Amino acid sequence: MRILHVLDHSLPLHSGYTFRTRAIVTAQKARGLEVACLTGARQGASAEDPEVIDGITFFRTPSPRPAPSPLREWREIRALERRLDRLAETWKPDRLHVHSPVLNALAALRVARRRAIPLIYEIRAFWEDAAVGNGTGREGSFRYRLTRSLETYAARRAETVAVICEGLRCDLVARGIAPAKIIVAPNGVDMVLFGDPPLPDLNLARRLGLAGADVVGFIGSFYDYEGLDDLILAMPLLLARRPRAHLLLVGGGPMEAALKTQAEASPAKERIHFIGRVPHHEVELYYGLIDILAYPRKKMRLTELVTPLKPLEAMAQRKLVVASNVGGHRELIEDGVTGTLFPAGDPQALADALDGLFANRPLWEQRRDQARAFVERDRNWSSNISSYMPAYQQLTGKA
Numbered sequence: 001m002r003i004l005h006v007l008d009h010s011l012p013l014h015s016g017y018t019f020r021t022r023a024i025v026t027a028q029k030a031r032g033l034e035v036a037c038l039t040g041a042r043q044g045a046s047a048e049d050p051e052v053i054d055g056i057t058f059f060r061t062p063s064p065r066p067a068p069s070p071l072r073e074w075r076e077i078r079a080l081e082r083r084l085d086r087l088a089e090t091w092k093p094d095r096l097h098v099h100s101p102v103l104n105a106l107a108a109l110r111v112a113r114r115r116a117i118p119l120i121y122e123i124r125a126f127w128e129d130a131a132v133g134n135g136t137g138r139e140g141s142f143r144y145r146l147t148r149s150l151e152t153y154a155a156r157r158a159e160t161v162a163v164i165c166e167g168l169r170c171d172l173v174a175r176g177i178a179p180a181k182i183i184v185a186p187n188g189v190d191m192v193l194f195g196d197p198p199l200p201d202l203n204l205a206r207r208l209g210l211a212g213a214d215v216v217g218f219i220g221s222f223y224d225y226e227g228l229d230d231l232i233l234a235m236p237l238l239l240a241r242r243p244r245a246h247l248l249l250v251g252g253g254p255m256e257a258a259l260k261t262q263a264e265a266s267p268a269k270e271r272i273h274f275i276g277r278v279p280h281h282e283v284e285l286y287y288g289l290i291d292i293l294a295y296p297r298k299k300m301r302l303t304e305l306v307t308p309l310k311p312l313e314a315m316a317q318r319k320l321v322v323a324s325n326v327g328g329h330r331e332l333i334e335d336g337v338t339g340t341l342f343p344a345g346d347p348q349a350l351a352d353a354l355d356g357l358f359a360n361r362p363l364w365e366q367r368r369d370q371a372r373a374f375v376e377r378d379r380n381w382s383s384n385i386s387s388y389m390p391a392y393q394q395l396t397g398k399a
Contacts, residue, residue, distance in 0.1 A: 003034070003093065004091065006098040006108050007104070008099065008100070011058070015221075021037065023190045024388075027385035031385065037057065039059070040061050040076060040079075040104055041064060043061070059083070061079050061084075062079060080104065084111045085115075096118070096119045099124065102147065109157055118395030121162070122162040122163070123155070126147075126168070129302040131144070132300065161181055162182075162184075162185045164187050164307060165186060165306060167327050168306065169184055184387065185384065187379065188312070188384040194316040197317045198285065213245070214246070215248055216294050218295070222259060227298045228259055230345060233347035235272060246272075248275065250283070260274060287317050292358075294350070295308065295310065295329065296350055297326050298345060307332050308329075308332075312375055312379050316379075320357055320368065320371075322341075323341055323342075324344035324350075326344050
């Protein structure tokens with residue numbers, strides 16, 4: 001069976017989106033499927049087309065002429081449709097597996113109907129909610145409502161809809177999408193990449209001033225919805241009880257400048273370390289320095305509906321996890337068993353949760369064992385990938 005994945009972007013770009021794609025495709029290839037990928041115009045210029053990265057073949061879509069929105073999006077849809085149509089003629093996929101955002105689905109649905117190729121549409125987050133979370137949209141605006149209607153349109157016309165969590169599934173059912181056509185393919189961890197817990201690099205710890213410290217950390221993108229401002233606010237409260245506490249922030253993003261300004265004004269500024277973005281192969285060095293990974297996401301539709309990937313990676317590496325009690329976290333973390341949950345938007349509660357874990361080190365090994373076992377059993381990509389197979393086999397290509 002030949003599966004063509006249609007994507008917004010891919011490797012060599014690094015994001016949770018690209019790492020999920022790599023895990024899916026790698027696991028499918030290991031099962032004997034023939035798999036390739038096509039990225040849309042937002043991937044940007046590539047040196048080659050096709051391009052092979054980590055053993056995966058990526059076909060590329062040329063960028064259309066620049067234009068203001070919404071003409072820009074329309075041109076991107078048309079460019080992807082034309083490239084996909086040519087590729088369907090030459091590569092001849094048996095199934096199209098189209099990943100959000102909805103622009104990809106709008107392009108692929110036309111090709112799928114024209115060429116009678118069964119299509120599965122995978123929604124990793126609703127585009128309208130992602131725009132609100134990224135600060136580029138406003139809930140309830142005309143653009144928000146239009147995007148929401150397009151998302152529903154695409155879900156109704158796809159033969160099968162895959163979502164990454166129960167929150168998204170329930171929302172689609174409430175929109176009138178038939179439950180029988182929705183499958184849940186949850187976020188998972190590639191245990192080959194994240195299965196070996198890193199040992200602390202003592203030289204790196206000394207260079208950063210973390211030798212002997214109680215280290216709280218966050219590794220990821222600095223978006224407003226991640227709640228890193230609450231984490232910075234919690235640091236003076238934690239230091240009052242844990243004088244050896246330090247905060248390690250690894251990554252970057254739209255909120256980086258504001259967070260650095262906030263940290264500079266904090267009484268805990270000497271204990272807050274911004275590392276910046278690091279190459280993917282170096283990320284595990286920083287995981288190795290951190291005692292507790294903190295995920296203080298704010299409460300909003302995006303975080304209530306969508307499960308993140310980073311807490312799973314942390315649990316796979318036997319790291320303790322503290323997270324806000326938004327819906328996406330509650331679906332992944334059992335409070336007091338695989339992690340600790342605290343009320344979202346409450347820096348004092350966050351400081352209390354961190355202090356409680358540091359005060360109970362004898363419980364750490366059991367917590368690590370339970371979290372690791374959960375990921376190996378329920379969130380391992382080598383087994384998670386099986387959720388797609390019945391859908392692939394049942395698709396008939398009929399409208």
